[in-house]
Amino acid sequence: MKLTGAEIIWECLLKEGVEVVFGYPGGAILPAYDALTKYPQIHHVLVRHEQGATHMADGYARASGRVGVAIATSGPGATNMITGLATAMMDSVPLVAITGQVPTSAIGSDAFQETDVTGCTIPVTKHNYLVTRVEDLAYTIREAFYIARTGRPGPVLIDIPKDVQNAVTEFYYPDAPIELPGYHIPASAHERDLEDALKLIHNAERPVILAGHGILMSGAVEELRQFAEITQTPVALTLLGKGAFPENHPLSMGMMGMHGTAAANHAIQQADLLLAFGMRFDDRVTGNLKTYSPNSRKIHIDIDPSELNKNVKVDVAICGDLKTVLRQLLPKLKTQQHKSWIAQIREWQEDGNQRDILTRLSRRPDNKLWAAQVIAALFNHTGGEALTVTDVGQHQMLEAQYYPHTRPNTMLTSGGLGTMGFGMPAAIGAKFGRPEEEVWAIVGDGGFQMTLCELGTLAQENVNINIAIINNSYLGMVRQWQEFFYEERYQATPMHNPDFVKLAEAYGVPARRVTTHEQIADAVAWARSIDGPVLIEFVVEKNDIVYPMVPAGADLHNMIRRPLDETPDFNNNPLAI
Template identity: 55%
Template sequence: MKMTGAQIVWESLLKEEVEVVFGFPGGAIIPIYDTLPEYPQMRHVLVRHEQGAAHAADGYARATGKVGVCMATSGPGATNLVTGITNAYLDSVPMVAITAQVARSVIGTDAFQEVDTTGITLPITKHNYLVLDTASLARVLKESFHLARTGRPGPVLVDIPRDVLAEATEYSYPEEVNLPGYKPVLEGHAAQVKRAAKMINEAERPLILAGRGVAIAGAHRELRELAEAGEIPVVTTLLGIGSFPESHDLSFGMPGMHGAAYANLAVDGADLIIAVGMRFDDRLTGRLSGFAPRAKVIHIDIDPAEIGKNVRVDVPIVGDARQVLGAVVKQILPRGHSEWLKQLGQWRDEHPLSVRECGGLLPQYVIRQIYEATGGGAIVVTGVGQHQMWAAQHCCYDRPNSLISSGGLGTMGFGLPASVGVKVGCPDDVVWCIDGDGSFQMTMQELGTIAQEKLGVKIAIINNGYLGMVRQWQGLFYERRYVATPLSGPDFVQIAAAYGIPGLRVTRREGVVPAIERALGEDGPFLIDFVVEPEEDVYPMVPPGAALAEVIEEPVRGEVAV
């Protein structure tokens, strides 16, 4: 059947079972939008800025496990996507970004709204395409979805000139892909699996370190089987949170720069680290030479380039986390590690994650109340900064993908647009966007999207009037020179009201619970502006350049800590 390039785009998306696209139109992409009414089954969510489209597709993908799709026009539309695509790349999120390009005849002439989109996005995508032949469009889209969702997932960008979109060609969707250079290894090497199992069986103080790869592979059950079969405690990375139930007896939280002290001591004390679907990010490891100094390391990851990149590995296993864990667990001898668990329990009792006594409104208290009010049933989406770390520390996440946060790129402004995608993907879940006043102001125009789409996102702004994480570093390492971090904000409740979104401001402890209950009682969106203690810092903290065991637990007020 003959179809235009624009029709082929929608037909291909339907073939890939895409239900929703987050996008923003512009001149070059009009042909795609012009044919959208022919596909009433396709939902399009109009964002207010293309960065929001990429973050929304990202949030949607993390929450549902499906490929998130965003689209934008040429030039500034494409460049505005860049931050969101990079965020997805760093956190291995499956995404297909479709951009329009100027017509083939003027490519390379610096035409109006022309940029080298594939050049710009080359280092931030798993792969990208410039489609110069309408007949290849269906194949390119087929390959894009395949690449985005298989192996180590990531964003794939497809740049389509406007005349390719307008041109008609014979359409058939390919059944298979032929990519000779792309063959992800799924099954772990049998001999390596055997070595790993032997090492686990012999370890006295083993520790599982689980990352986002567990959630991506859907390996939660296998992870739990391994932990329970060998009585092995589990810690998770920021993005691994929820891949093992945090209320489980074997769960010991998150290590790293703002991880629990007991989790850091666990890594320090272990004689075997079983790292699954994670990449030893510097925020997790602290100083590499001081990382897990007593431990041998088993590293299970689907990306061979991650093995041995940062940490020396004794047993590397390249493969899908679910398949590899499933194979390893079959060779695990049931045994206890009561001494080791007793030690970990003692560390947890001695170094709990606590909230200090304070007459004012503390951010940690607010976040704990949000958690209590939702009984742990909500999906929490965050921005980046202090509030993000408190949200990771002070809620107990038992379900996979129940904390959605920007890890590798640390993208301020991720929270609100990502929660758009999360709520679209999981309309029956309670979705809380816990954001900072700085992070929120970077993308708060997406309130317009939330209002237009009637998305019942609950927004909690942890408002301390500072770019708090930077201020914390200035306080600790720059003798309290708070340069460019005091931040005035608008009246957030009035901003919400202007979009037709109800809200409340809370300045005192007594107001917290009633406000949260009011928000949960509303069907639609609700915003709460929590005006919190301005100079509360995030602790524990492993200072940059320190080893995990050198974790600082208590604030050193007004002094340089290191």
């Protein structure tokens, strides 16, 4: 069957099982858009900015586990995607981005809307292609999907010149296994490495599991739970690892790192064995590398060999797929008890509870609305069962602290790149990926405004998600750094915000404002009752701090803590809130 390049694009997407794509048309991608008319099976979501398309495809991929697809035109359309590609690259999210390009005859001539897109995106993609012959198009798209979803997943970009979209060739979609000589997907571990690991595991007295995104991507949630229970090893999660281990489990210590729980950070520092499963020792997780968990032996399992011994030198480095490797280990594990170690962790946890803002507010209530209260209320009213998507900043860390997740892939967030503006578009994508879930976008007033144009997409598609804006009229996390480290010079962090309720209503999105604790329950119930997009603006206290905090580059155990109530200078301490 002879088809145009444009038709081949959609045929290939159908073969890959794609049902929805997020995109924005333009000159160099018009042939593909014209051909889309013949493919009603594929739902196209018209975004308002190409960054939104990549975040939506990203949210779709994270929520569903399938490859997300974003489409844009050449030049500015493609460069607008770079933030979204970098976000997906840092968090290992499988995306395929398709961009139009000026005709091959015009490439290199500084033609209208021409950019060297493959050149621009080398550092922010797992791989990219410029297809110059229509005969290469079908297998290139197939290869792109394969590379995006296998091994350590990541974004792949395909740049397709306009004349290639118009050219005609015989369409043939190969089904033989893909062989790429320079691409190896690690699977199982060597017996010798397993033996080395088991020796350390069985001799440990104070072990800690560090569970990351790799657990979720490899589908090893159940294997991790069994591992932790058999060996009675407490589990700390990375931000992207939330959902990898049920946070209501007695062995869960919650999140680790800069704004992790003090219990998790103390446990890591005093451990005699770290089991790093599918995480990469990011600086936000380790703090000062020189003093990081100084007395522990370390086992690191990751699918990407370049992550092993990158930031932290380890004793046993295993390159492999986590589910496979954990399944190799499980039958060889001996049952263990670490009673005194777990008792020690309980003590740290109890201290953390005493310092918690919710504990304090329960003892001496005030009339203010605190961001932590809002997140905790959302947790209570949704029964902890919602799929939450956050933006970046204080609300993101508070979500991680006050919305414990028990199911995998129910908390989506931009961890590695920390992309403000990720939340709302990613939530739209997530809803397309898992329509049966109750989706909440929890965003700050700053990040929301970076991609608020996607309210248009939300309204046009009538996507049934709820947006919670945690509005403190500040770039809160930056403000927190200014408070701690820049002598309270709040340079460029106060925000003059629009009326978010009116703004949403202008797009036809029902909205409410919540300013007191008493209004929360009613507003959340109202939002949940509406079939379609809803926005709630929570006007919260400005003078708020996310505790604990490990200052950048500080030792992991040297956290800034919220003082205990009985601290003598409690009433004079401006940080004691």
